[in-house]
Amino acid sequence: MDLLAPPLAKPCSFRHGVHPQENKQFTNREPLERMPFVDTYFLPLSQHIGAPARALVGPGDRVVRGQKIAEPGSYVSTAHHAPVTGTVESIELRPHPNGKLMESIVIRSDPFSDQRLPEKAPLVLGDKDALIKQVQQAGIVGLGGAAFPSHVKLSVPEGKRAEFLIINGCECEPYLTCDHRLMLEQPAGVIRGLQIIMEQLDVGRGYVGVEMNKADAIYKLEALAKPHENIVIVPLAVKYPQGAEKMLIEAVLKREVPEGKLPIDIEVVSYNVGSAVAIAQLVDHGTPLIERIVTVTGPAVSKPRNLLVPIGTPVLSVLEHCGLQVSRLRQLIMGGPMMGMAQKDLDAPILKGTSGLLALDSLQVAEREEMPCIRCGRCLDACPMFLNPSRLAMMARAEWAEELEAHHLMNCFECGACSFVCPSFIPLAQLMRLGKTVVRQHKQKEASA
């Protein structure tokens, strides 16, 4: 970090939220490295919300790295590409990080291939519909974790308009540093992606929101943004969940997304930094989304680092490359420790939305015994959506669907801040999920009645 640089502006933020221990120091100085190619890759046809993709290849087909191997199944769906040159072995049910068995394309890599990506001409900008189609065909999705198909947000729905574009570089999850390293090592890509999307959406102002614990990235981005009047780098307070879309919009623009509405309803569109860079690479080099940055960290790996991993690489290979100590591993989390998903199978592959692998050697939460609620109100002060988790948890246990809905449970996006602060170790976030299921089932029952 440049000590002579001028002090940053006062950081913006949202109200409420929590301060988990950051634990980013293990990997935030590890430059991006490329994960070596492995034997076998598993590409689930369904990697995100929306319809699964349709396979274009069959067993025995030879595929080249970057070749399209699956077609989008519907509008809210994206294509998939071969992460490696090799042969399609089969299309079969394989373990998926969501815990189920899912239809996946199994590719055996060719050990004699040079694995070079075929060169493609840069795209010609101008035709907006063409870009939307190309982004979908390139398989680009939100790389922050939810993996929402990016092309869907590249057009503004009829009757609405976009005024502001926010690039999300918060990375508020503890441990994760993949977005930090990306902004630090490819700041030009971030700004380029921002400009492409701004032009596509006819947006007047673009922002990049970055938490203050990534000051080095903020300086680099600011230097690049200086010539552009309509691009602002916004330093944000280090607070969880700063990277949640609604919180980010509140922090940057002081606007609240109304209940049940989307950011576009208040003229905002947001993208993760990774997605912005992916779009820039597609436009400038024709590269489809075949690899992503994954932070591999945690006490059970001896060489924590930020890896550029081909999508479809089995989790075990990635962990072993980072010095996994199998005997110490007690819990493996895909994503960050606040919203990630515990894994049961090390054969599951890295997906487009996998931002991190966290190998823990102890259980902080799972072994805690729940105690009675003492109504201390800490969950109310933590909830960024201003809900009353203690009360909602009680209603969820009682399965009061109508009450739950009346108390705005559906606003909850399961950030886990309530569980994090609860001194009685009540699994509040889990009960919120249960409550949502109760509400959905109740609605289905009403609709069918």
Next chain:
Amino acid sequence: MTNTPPRLTISTSPFVLEGASTPDLMGKVIYALLPVLLAAAWFFGVAALLLVATACLGAMATEWFFATKRQGLGSLTDGSALLTGLLLGLTLPPGLPLWMAFLGGFIAIALGKLIWGGLGNNMFNPALLGRAFLQAAFPEAMTKLWLVPRFGPEQSFFDFTGFFHVPDSLLAMPLMRASADGFSGATPLGLAKFDGQITEISRVFLGNISGSLGETSALLLLVCGAWLAWKRVLNWRGPLATLLSVLVFGSLLHLIAPESCPPPGFMLLSGGLLFGAVFMVTDPVTTPITSTGLWIFGFGLGLLVVVIRVYGGLQECVMFAILFMNGLTPLINRITQPRQFGG
């Protein structure tokens, strides 16, 4: 390639915790009460320790008797019974017979907490409920047995004389009347109300006065409260609202009718107000869950305290004021639900 380690655990997010647990919080409050207890012992001699220990014993024995069946030591380990006993003991007059303190501990846990469904479900502050029971059952013992501190106004604070003296009333046999011996004295609030005599503020502040065990030293209570607030164990809004409210209403009444209302500074520091504000208004179970609710709670409590003190017949009224506000808490919670984001 399926060499999955067999111990991989599946659970749902989040996977990290802030760390403070309910027993930790109880423990911190208990630590904060220790200086108050030591001061009480220094002022009133070994009698204070005996009394508080008996109240704790009563509370913990009751918790153990009724609540252990479920699992081992069960709810005894969460520290809440010890805390209730400590709080109860410190609100008792120093000359109270020990058997009454034990009974108070029993009532506090049995009727104040367990009968409602245990920790977190009670509507009224258990310690205060126990004290209210004692006040109703033994009005004479609860209002007459105020001991005079060991030190006269001119005496040094570092004097051991009489530390081990145990007043006869303390050892009264169960169900027998306890009589006050020569040590009995009136509390500053009683003096102000019935004799029109205002005790020096400095004495009230340091604690060298008659009164319940824990309420005598305003200085210590403020320091302990500040420590708890700094450690984020208590929500500072409740105590602050209470004290501000007493200050405002006390000043108003003092300006209107100086003869019936003592000066606001005296109002703030005397009686059980500070003890209640620091250790009772901050009981999370029986006070509002929302921050706005805590402001309302404190505001109402302060108003009640001033009104009862000035117009009521009871001098030691903080207990009833808090119990009354405890009863209002569900309603306060209902009207102060947070406005949800984007709504």
